[in-house]
Amino acid sequence: xxxxxxxxxxxxxxxxxxxxxxxxxxxxxxxxxxxxxxxxxxxxxxxxxxxxxxxxxxxxxxxxxxxxxxxxxxxxxxxxxxxxxxxxxxxxxxxxxxxxxxxxxxxxxxxxxxxxxxxxxxxxxxxxxxxxxxxxxxxxxxxxxxxxxxxxxxxxxxxxxxxxxxxxxxxxxxxxxxxxxxxxxxxxxxxxxxxxxxxxxxxxxxxxxxxxxxxxxxxxxxxxxxxxxxxxxxxxxxxxxxxxxxxxxxxxxxxxxxxxxxxxxxxxxxxxxxxxxxxxxxxxxxxxxxxxxxxxxxxxxxxxxxxxxxxxxxxxxxxxxxxxxxxxxxxxxxxxxxxxxxxxxxxxxxxxxxxxxxxxxxxxxxxxxxxxxxxxxxxxxxxxxxxxxxxxxxxxxxxxxxxxxxxxxxxxxxxxxxxxxxxxxxxxxxxxxxxxxxxxxxxxxxxxxxxxxxxxxxxxxxxxxxxxxxxxxxxxxxxxxxxxxxx
Amino acid sequence: xxxxxxxxxxxxxxxxxxxxxxxxxxxxxxxxxxxxxxxxxxxxxxxxxxxxxxxxxxxxxxxxxxxxxxxxxxxxxxxxxxxxxxxxxxxxxxxxxxxxxxxxxxxxxxxxxxxxxxxxxxxxxxxxxxxxxxxxxxxxxxxxxxxxxxxxxxxxxxxxxxxxxxxxxxxxxxxxxxxxxxxxxxxxxxxxxxxxxxxxxxxxxxxxxxxxxxxxxxxxxxxxxxxxxxxxxxxxxxxxxxxxxxxxxxxxxxxxxxxxxxxxxxxxxxxxxxxxxxxxxxxxxxxxxxxxxxxxxxxxxxxxxxxxxxxxxxxxxxxxxxxxxxxxxxxxxxxxxxxxxxxxxxxxxxxxxxxxxxxxxxxxxxxxxxxxxxxxxxxxxxxxxxxxxxxxxxxxxxxxxxxxxxxxxxxxxxxxxxxxxxxxxxxxxxxxxxxxxxxxxxxxxxxxxxxxxxxxxxxxxxxxxxxxxxxxxxxxxxxxxxxxxxxxxxxxxxxxxxxxxxxxxxxxxxx
Numbered sequence: 001x002x003x004x005x006x007x008x009x010x011x012x013x014x015x016x017x018x019x020x021x022x023x024x025x026x027x028x029x030x031x032x033x034x035x036x037x038x039x040x041x042x043x044x045x046x047x048x049x050x051x052x053x054x055x056x057x058x059x060x061x062x063x064x065x066x067x068x069x070x071x072x073x074x075x076x077x078x079x080x081x082x083x084x085x086x087x088x089x090x091x092x093x094x095x096x097x098x099x100x101x102x103x104x105x106x107x108x109x110x111x112x113x114x115x116x117x118x119x120x121x122x123x124x125x126x127x128x129x130x131x132x133x134x135x136x137x138x139x140x141x142x143x144x145x146x147x148x149x150x151x152x153x154x155x156x157x158x159x160x161x162x163x164x165x166x167x168x169x170x171x172x173x174x175x176x177x178x179x180x181x182x183x184x185x186x187x188x189x190x191x192x193x194x195x196x197x198x199x200x201x202x203x204x205x206x207x208x209x210x211x212x213x214x215x216x217x218x219x220x221x222x223x224x225x226x227x228x229x230x231x232x233x234x235x236x237x238x239x240x241x242x243x244x245x246x247x248x249x250x251x252x253x254x255x256x257x258x259x260x261x262x263x264x265x266x267x268x269x270x271x272x273x274x275x276x277x278x279x280x281x282x283x284x285x286x287x288x289x290x291x292x293x294x295x296x297x298x299x300x301x302x303x304x305x306x307x308x309x310x311x312x313x314x315x316x317x318x319x320x321x322x323x324x325x326x327x328x329x330x331x332x333x334x335x336x337x338x339x340x341x342x343x344x345x346x347x348x349x350x351x352x353x354x355x356x357x358x359x360x361x362x363x364x365x366x367x368x369x370x371x372x373x374x375x376x377x378x379x380x381x382x383x384x385x386x387x388x389x390x391x392x393x394x395x396x397x398x399x400x401x402x403x404x405x406x407x408x409x410x411x412x413x414x415x416x417x418x419x420x421x422x423x424x425x426x427x428x429x430x431x432x433x434x435x436x437x438x439x440x441x442x443x444x445x446x447x448x449x450x451x452x453x454x455x456x457x458x459x460x461x462x463x464x465x466x467x468x469x470x471x472x473x474x475x476x477x478x479x480x481x482x483x484x485x486x487x
Numbered sequence: 488x489x490x491x492x493x494x495x496x497x498x499x500x501x502x503x504x505x506x507x508x509x510x511x512x513x514x515x516x517x518x519x520x521x522x523x524x525x526x527x528x529x530x531x532x533x534x535x536x537x538x539x540x541x542x543x544x545x546x547x548x549x550x551x552x553x554x555x556x557x558x559x560x561x562x563x564x565x566x567x568x569x570x571x572x573x574x575x576x577x578x579x580x581x582x583x584x585x586x587x588x589x590x591x592x593x594x595x596x597x598x599x600x601x602x603x604x605x606x607x608x609x610x611x612x613x614x615x616x617x618x619x620x621x622x623x624x625x626x627x628x629x630x631x632x633x634x635x636x637x638x639x640x641x642x643x644x645x646x647x648x649x650x651x652x653x654x655x656x657x658x659x660x661x662x663x664x665x666x667x668x669x670x671x672x673x674x675x676x677x678x679x680x681x682x683x684x685x686x687x688x689x690x691x692x693x694x695x696x697x698x699x700x701x702x703x704x705x706x707x708x709x710x711x712x713x714x715x716x717x718x719x720x721x722x723x724x725x726x727x728x729x730x731x732x733x734x735x736x737x738x739x740x741x742x743x744x745x746x747x748x749x750x751x752x753x754x755x756x757x758x759x760x761x762x763x764x765x766x767x768x769x770x771x772x773x774x775x776x777x778x779x780x781x782x783x784x785x786x787x788x789x790x791x792x793x794x795x796x797x798x799x800x801x802x803x804x805x806x807x808x809x810x811x812x813x814x815x816x817x818x819x820x821x822x823x824x825x826x827x828x829x830x831x832x833x834x835x836x837x838x839x840x841x842x843x844x845x846x847x848x849x850x851x852x853x854x855x856x857x858x859x860x861x862x863x864x865x866x867x868x869x870x871x872x873x874x875x876x877x878x879x880x881x882x883x884x885x886x887x888x889x890x891x892x893x894x895x896x897x898x899x900x901x902x903x904x905x906x907x908x909x910x911x912x913x914x915x916x917x918x919x920x921x922x923x924x925x926x927x928x929x930x931x932x933x934x935x936x937x938x939x940x941x942x943x944x945x946x947x948x949x950x951x952x953x954x955x956x957x958x959x960x961x962x963x964x965x966x967x968x969x970x971x972x973x974x975x976x977x978x979x980x981x982x983x984x985x986x987x988x989x990x991x992x993x994x995x996x997x998x
């Protein structure tokens with residue numbers, strides 16, 4: 001079997017970088033160890049360049065189970081961009097925290113290898129491998145603050161639940177294989193369509209697979225690990241889990257739902273729709289009660305997952321226009337979400353560095369001490385809420401647009417919940433904004449010293465949030481792809 | 488300037504404040520005086536440009552769009568950057584720049600704690616772009632962006648420079664308005680898909696109307712109604728307004744009353760009516776009833792207020808009720824009345840909030856009982872101004888407030904678009920109650936004047952040193968005071984400009 005090397009060049013580049021990082025960490029001593037961060041960043045840029053070269057190409061290899069198309073490339077750019085940003089906000093955190101830097105960067109890169117495989121995978125097995133490659137390094141990273149009980153608890157919870165969900169998913173996949181006799185996603189679709197009626201056992205298997213991804217994207221009721229894990233993990237890891245890992249889950253879920261199980265969309269769409277409603281509502285209501293900023297962001301990210309599930313609830317088998325609109329909405333939302341949420345975590349890391357705390361009241365008077373950081377945080381939070389002129393507005397817009405492509409009663413119900421939840425969400429985002437600008441700062445606190453890398457990342461993300469808020473076309477042109485099902 | 492080709496002038500006028508806000512943000516905070524002067528220069532130049540635009544506006548073709556710009560913006564969703572102005576936009580656009588300019592002048596001397604003129608003025612300029620953009624955007628998506636853009640600066644203005652209950656008021660303002668505007672956005676999207684023409688252009692959609700089933704028209708209108716009615720605000724969606732107005736700093740209140748509320752009525756006239764004429768006709772009686780409830784309820788609330796500023800805030804509910812009554816009449820005179828009432832209320836109530844702000848700076852209270860009367864003796868010029876503006880607000884003929892209210896009631900007696908056949912009795916009843924409302928309005932304003940202006944100043948103020956109207960206040964207020972008189976004597980100044988545009992609008996409505 002001939003392998004299309006260019007198609008897998010980004011993955012190879014990242015793998016080589018990961019190994020280099022590991023080698024460098026073994027051989028370098030003392031301060032020189034900090035070079036690994038640079039190596040990781042350079043490798044990521046190389047992978048990114050390879051990915052961009054692939055833009056516009058249609059390639060497939062490994063017998064069609066690994067495809068590169070515009071859809072996959074958009075996802076890969078999203079992941080690699082996130083990786084660069086996370087590297088930027090990690091550096092100082094790990095350099096100062098006396099953590100295990102080499103291991104951290106190796107694990108981070110490995111996890112991202114899994115992520116960039118995910119949108120290309122067209123086979124249940126490859127999807128599974130990709131998902132595990134994302135998860136297993138993440139389990140270790142969550143527990144990196146070895147001396148902290150919370151970190152150990154975070155890793156333990158994350159691990160147990162991650163393993164449980166994967167087991168469920170594998171179980172489901174095996175039953176699907178039993179019914180269809182294939183693991184190749186387009187063939188599964190054809191087989192299921194040929195079956196005509198859906199056996200209850202097959203329906204249950206489909207649900208199991210979807211539930212497996214439900215854990216990954218922290219949808220209610222599979223979300224309860226997320227707040228504990230986010231707040232216990234090192235902050236850059238929390239950012240990675242909240243954004244990149246979640247996006248990977250969505251990439252897998254999109255492939256499973258819209259390719260393999262597209263013929264039975266009537267079966268899973270209502271289920272995911274209801275999960276969307278419950279997820280956003282519960283996420284927002286619980287977020288209202290939070291006093292710890294990281295937990296607030298965690299519950300907000302649960303709610304955001306709920307918004308991103310709305311388009312899944314709209315899916316209908318055979319309705320290409322609706323399904324395309326749904327996929328585009330999810331894709332655009334994920335990009336917007338990555339920009340604004342990593343930004344918010346970046347500012348949280350900067351504030352954390354000063355006080356070692358992360359209660360919302362620590363943000364009091366941030367505006368008077370560090371106006372630029374406060375302005376950036378304000379923009380990110382308003383964007384998460386969906387206020388103009390930020391990219392968050394267009395993310396919500398894309399969802400509403402998808403819902404109204406072909407209106408159904410259920411779509412209207414979903415919209416009503418979206419509206420109510422958007423308003424609730426502003427309540428707690430504004431609470432933080434108010435604390436930063438309108439409460440007076442405690443005496444004697446120094447200004448933030450976020451460091452160059454983190455400032456640069458936050459600045460770039462801030463510009464991105466506003467620029468995409470004014471010209472969403474820069475991204476929406478790339479995400480307005482049709483025909484995900486082209487295997 | 489040629490109004491057919493000079494689209495750039497409008498773009499420059501629109502984004503000059505935004506650029507100015509950026510420039511102010513760059514200045515070091517220590518340059519307090521220079522920042523305040525820079526803001527005056529920026530708003531002054533913007534106002535001058537708008538004055539030139541107004542002067543070169545072709546009034547003989549005020550029904551057509553002038554100073555248009557139409558550029559590709561977000562091609563994926565067919566949204567375009569479409570700007571323009573006609574006779575309906577022009578007065579509101581002009582008012583926005585005038586009021587912001589005056590507010591900038593006012594801020595050179597007066598700024599509530601905690602100071603920070605840089606942040607305050609930058610937010611005000613950001614607000615200006617949002618407000619002005621709403622009146623000249625002719626693409627629904629662009630309109631929505633400008634519409635939402637005003638929320639954030641106003642939230643901060645109330646939240647940072649507001650009164651004691653600013654936290655509550657600012658969040659309530661934000662969430663309430665946001666709630667309505669998301670429904671509005673959904674209505675916009677529904678219109679886009681139902682029209683099926685791949686356009687968000689307000690002009691194009693108005694020309695296509697009516698489209699879609701009656702059910703669609705009703706639901707889409709309901710969505711827009713929620714968005715616009717909350718902004719106006721109509722009873723029973725008004726509860727954010729007294730809180731926001733009372734807590735906001737003077738400049739915030741002036742801009743809220745003077746411009747922000749107008750965005751709601753403008754939205755009805757510009758978007759909801761022409762694009763959804765069937766929905767509009769179905770909703771008209773409801774709008775009329777809510778409007779009149781607002782008039783009477785607002786007046787009754789005013790009678791019960793003890794705080795001057797809160798009283799003025801509730802008076803807005805009543806006055807905007809008259810504006811909505813004009814819209815509910817669904818005929819040319821009604822729309823004219825509504826738009827005139829818009830402008831008149833913007834000038835008069837904006838002025839009243841300036842006066843309330845100055846009152847607070849002198850007495851350090853706004854409680855009527857504490858002030859206790861005698862202002863005509865203690866600070867006579869101020870007292871006279873308050874009397875003048877209050878009687879303008881209660882609708883005295885010869886001043887600006889009269890024409891909007893009178894014409895609205897006159898128009899509502901014979902509503903258009905077939906409403907007269909079905910609802911003649913209802914509309915007559917509405918006019919009767921609106922008339923009772925005018926009496927109550929006169930009542931509470933005269934009672935207010937009696938309590939604060941007449942009599943002798945109470946003991947505690949007799950020996951207090953209170954300044955009469957200061958130079959900076961004369962400079963700020965004089966244009967508004969003159970406009971109140973000018974529009975009262977020559978209402979044609981506004982009616983004439985709007986005439987052709989309103990005729991066009993009625994064409995879309997099929998009347």
